[in-house]
Amino acid sequence: MKATTVSRGKGGGPDMSAAARLRATRWYQQPRWRRLAALLGTALLGAQVTGREGSSSDIFLALKENTTGTGMWIWLGGALLVWVLREFVSEQLAAGWAGVREGARAGASGPLGRGRELWRSLPWVRVAALTALAVFLVLLPLLVTRHWQQVLVDQIGIYVLLVIGLNVVVGWAGMLDLGFIAFFAIGAYSAAYWTGSLPVEPPVVLNNFLVIPVAVVTCLVAGVLLGAPTLRLRGDYLAIVTLGFHEMVYLAARNWRDTTGGTSGASVDRFEIDLGFWSYRWGLDPVPYYWLLLVVIALLIFLFLRLEHSRVGRAWTAIREDEVAAAATGVDTVRFKLLAFAIGASTSGVAGVIYASKLGFINSELFVLLFSILVLSYVIFGGMGSIPGVLLGAAILIWLPEAMRDQVPAQDRFMYLGALLVVMMIYRPQGLLPSRRRRRELEMAEEGAGGADSLGTSEGRRV
Amino acid sequence: MSAKPSLEKRPEPGPGPGSGPGPDGPPLLELRDLHVGYGAIEALKGVDLEVRRGEVVALLGANGAGKSTTLKTVSGMLAPRSGEVLLHGERIDGITSHQLVRFGLGHVPEGRRVFGRMTVLENLHMGAYRLRRPDPADLERVFALFPRLHERRRQVAGTLSGGEQQMLAIGRALMGKPELLLLDEPSMGLAPLIVQQIFGILREINEQGTTLLLVEQNATQALQLADRGYVLETGELVMSGPAGELLSDPRIRAAYLGEHVEAEAEAEAEAGRG
Ligand SMILES: Nc1ncnc2c1ncn2[C@@H]1O[C@H](COP(=O)(O)OP(=O)(O)O)[C@@H](O)[C@H]1O
Ligand SMILES: [Mg+2]
Numbered sequence: 001m002k003a004t005t006v007s008r009g010k011g012g013g014p015d016m017s018a019a020a021r022l023r024a025t026r027w028y029q030q031p032r033w034r035r036l037a038a039l040l041g042t043a044l045l046g047a048q049v050t051g052r053e054g055s056s057s058d059i060f061l062a063l064k065e066n067t068t069g070t071g072m073w074i075w076l077g078g079a080l081l082v083w084v085l086r087e088f089v090s091e092q093l094a095a096g097w098a099g100v101r102e103g104a105r106a107g108a109s110g111p112l113g114r115g116r117e118l119w120r121s122l123p124w125v126r127v128a129a130l131t132a133l134a135v136f137l138v139l140l141p142l143l144v145t146r147h148w149q150q151v152l153v154d155q156i157g158i159y160v161l162l163v164i165g166l167n168v169v170v171g172w173a174g175m176l177d178l179g180f181i182a183f184f185a186i187g188a189y190s191a192a193y194w195t196g197s198l199p200v201e202p203p204v205v206l207n208n209f210l211v212i213p214v215a216v217v218t219c220l221v222a223g224v225l226l227g228a229p230t231l232r233l234r235g236d237y238l239a240i241v242t243l244g245f246h247e248m249v250y251l252a253a254r255n256w257r258d259t260t261g262g263t264s265g266a267s268v269d270r271f272e273i274d275l276g277f278w279s280y281r282w283g284l285d286p287v288p289y290y291w292l293l294l295v296v297i298a299l300l301i302f303l304f305l306r307l308e309h310s311r312v313g314r315a316w317t318a319i320r321e322d323e324v325a326a327a328a329t330g331v332d333t334v335r336f337k338l339l340a341f342a343i344g345a346s347t348s349g350v351a352g353v354i355y356a357s358k359l360g361f362i363n364s365e366l367f368v369l370l371f372s373i374l375v376l377s378y379v380i381f382g383g384m385g386s387i388p389g390v391l392l393g394a395a396i397l398i399w400l401p402e403a404m405r406d407q408v409p410a411q412d413r414f415m416y417l418g419a420l421l422v423v424m425m426i427y428r429p430q431g432l433l434p435s436r437r438r439r440r441e442l443e444m445a446e447e448g449a450g451g452a453d454s455l456g457t458s459e460g461r462r463v
Numbered sequence: 464m465s466a467k468p469s470l471e472k473r474p475e476p477g478p479g480p481g482s483g484p485g486p487d488g489p490p491l492l493e494l495r496d497l498h499v500g501y502g503a504i505e506a507l508k509g510v511d512l513e514v515r516r517g518e519v520v521a522l523l524g525a526n527g528a529g530k531s532t533t534l535k536t537v538s539g540m541l542a543p544r545s546g547e548v549l550l551h552g553e554r555i556d557g558i559t560s561h562q563l564v565r566f567g568l569g570h571v572p573e574g575r576r577v578f579g580r581m582t583v584l585e586n587l588h589m590g591a592y593r594l595r596r597p598d599p600a601d602l603e604r605v606f607a608l609f610p611r612l613h614e615r616r617r618q619v620a621g622t623l624s625g626g627e628q629q630m631l632a633i634g635r636a637l638m639g640k641p642e643l644l645l646l647d648e649p650s651m652g653l654a655p656l657i658v659q660q661i662f663g664i665l666r667e668i669n670e671q672g673t674t675l676l677l678v679e680q681n682a683t684q685a686l687q688l689a690d691r692g693y694v695l696e697t698g699e700l701v702m703s704g705p706a707g708e709l710l711s712d713p714r715i716r717a718a719y720l721g722e723h724v725e726a727e728a729e730a731e732a733e734a735g736r737g
Contacts, residue, residue, distance in 0.1 A: 329590050
């Protein structure tokens with residue numbers, strides 16, 4: 001060790017030995033067996049955390065079960081595999097992965113690239129694929145069990161509506177909104193109020209479908225009232241304000257019992273169409289709600305995609321990147337932020353109306369903060385700013401805990417979800433299907449490109 | 464005052480190079496006794512300044528003198544405490560920056576502030592945001608001025624070098640057809656060769672009919688380009704005059720050209736001779 005420090009010259013003695021000490025404690029400069037030991041230790045801990053629960057009658061039961069059962073061997077095997085891969089074949093793996101990525105980038109080669117080529121060049125391929133997808137989505141509830149039908153409607157359908165709304169606020173306009181479920185609650189309570197289901201009587205009783213525009217307007221107004229004074233704030237401040245707004249709405253719903261029913265709740269009428277010659281009433285069967293949601297979601301996606309590629313969408317992109325520069329190019333930043341906020345709020349309100357009408361019952365506990373955070377995590381997991389991404393994110397993150405229902409203890413499910421989110425944010429922070437722009441951001445970070453001024457001095461301006 | 468154009472709609476920049484009303488018409492831009500502050504800090508303490516159509520005016524000063532504050536007040540990002548900002552003889556203080564863009568004001572902000580994740584072309588299109596669609600002639604003009612931007616038009620702006628980003632920031636402002644271009648330290652952090660290049664292009668832009676108000680610490684470069692100059696010191700104008708005079712003023716040379724020793728020695732020698 002001395003030899004290496006001495007070669008750096010005189011006077012550097014104490015500094016270099018400090019540096020050498022730091023280098024020696026670096027994880028990947030240590031002997032391999034230490035990393036193996038650490039991994040195995042983690043595996044043992046993981047086996048305990050994910051294994052059987054203890055009980056007060058036999059406190060060592062869980063420990064015994066978890067150190068002798070198959071779970072531990074799976075964990076240990078996994079740890080060993082990770083160690084072998086990282087220590088001995090990581091270079092080959094990296095090379096292989098780079099090759100795959102090159103292939104994907106080169107486009108023409110590889111099945112992925114060819115598929116993309118087909119998609120671009122042939123309109124009928126696009127039409128056929130989209131039609132097949134539409135047919136599949138329409139028929140999907142008929143192919144699954146009643147339980148999954150409920151999941152499709154109550155959770156996936158409603159949350160998909162919520163994520164495409166929140167995506168406008170977070171993904172496109174770049175504002176962090178932690179109180180998104182407040183508008184969902186406002187929509188749900190609007191539905192209850194205007195159908196005459198709350199303790200207080202509305203001036204006129206409306207059909208649930210008519211409540212939708214009313215809820216949209218209510219949420220727009222609430223969104224503008226909240227947004228106008230606060231959207232001038234940036235980032236973290238806005239997050240806190242929306243958080244506070246959510247708590248206000250939630251506590252009002254909870255404590256204002258005479259009006260909202262509080263925690264004991266109120267029952268809500270279901271959807272009904274009566275055209276005189278033909279009428280239909282949505283009942284307990286989830287499938288008709290699914291189709292209703294599908295129509296609403298398809299409509300909103302169509303509208304939002306048009307917005308994204310309009311002047312409005314460009315203004316949002318500019319605001320997200322740099323508000324000062326956006327204003328300097330003539331973008332009315334406050335107005336467009338308010339617009340995004342209000343669009344998000346009213347989408348959330350629509351989801352609230354449908355949710356309340358589907359459940360036939362609401363109480364304040366359906367609108368706790370956790371759901372605001374879940375919606376946000378779906379958006380981030382799927383890929384902020386990309387509609388296919390957030391759709392996929394919501395679908396996967398809702399499907400996963402449901403699918404794990406029979407495999408793991410119920411109260412452990414969110415732990416796995418949390419672990420998945422952590423791993424995802426470390427290895428793929430841009431989300432599952434990021435928008436083009438978020439991908440760019442990542443590529444720029446990888447190439448270490450900031451605003452370094454290394455170019456230009458050597459090459460003159462070519463006129 | 465009678466010939467003053469209406470503020471309501473002015474999609475086109477002014478007529479050709481150096482033309483416009485004579486010395487009797489209202490200046491293109493005028494600041495009258497401008498006071499601007501941040502909280503308890505008084506950043507501008509009564510600034511009077513004017514820019515005539517077709518001119519290049521340099522606003523010089525050390526760090527923290529209030530140069531950026533002046534530009535931000537003109538472009539509507541800050542509201543003055545008192546005093547007036549006049550464009551074509553009409554008051555524009557209190558109008559927000561995104562609206563001022565429509566009145567023919569272009570702002571190249573301090574630190575360039577290009578949209579880092581957009582491509583060069585997207586940045587330029589963004590610059591034309593106030594016009595429903597970008598004018599292809601403007602795009603051609605920008606690419607003629609900055610061939611580098613054309614080479615890199617599909618490149619993401621955040622990966623450009625500092626000099627290229629500055630060119631893009633200027634190009635983006637030009638896409639909005641400004642009559643008056645405000646530039647905040649375009650030379651900041653750039654190699655001398657690039658600075659020279661950029662100032663050459665600024666001259667070209669001026670010759671094509673755009674009036675420039677140029678904020679700089681790099682006094683030599685700025686005064687070589689400018690017709691007139693003002694010197695700002697802790698919120699007050701301490702000197703103004705034709706660029707040539709300022710450039711040869713020993714005090715300027717000492718304070719802003721970084722020629723302390725030589726300049727002082729020279730000044731002393733001159734004083735001794737005189
Ligand atoms: N946002 C701000 N808040 C408080 N003080 C500021 C702010 N911006 C600038 N100042 C102060 O105003 C003075 C002028 O700043 P500025 O106009 O940026 O100077 P310059 O551009 O000439 O370097 C400085 O003293 C600076 O500290
Ligand atoms: Mg400045």
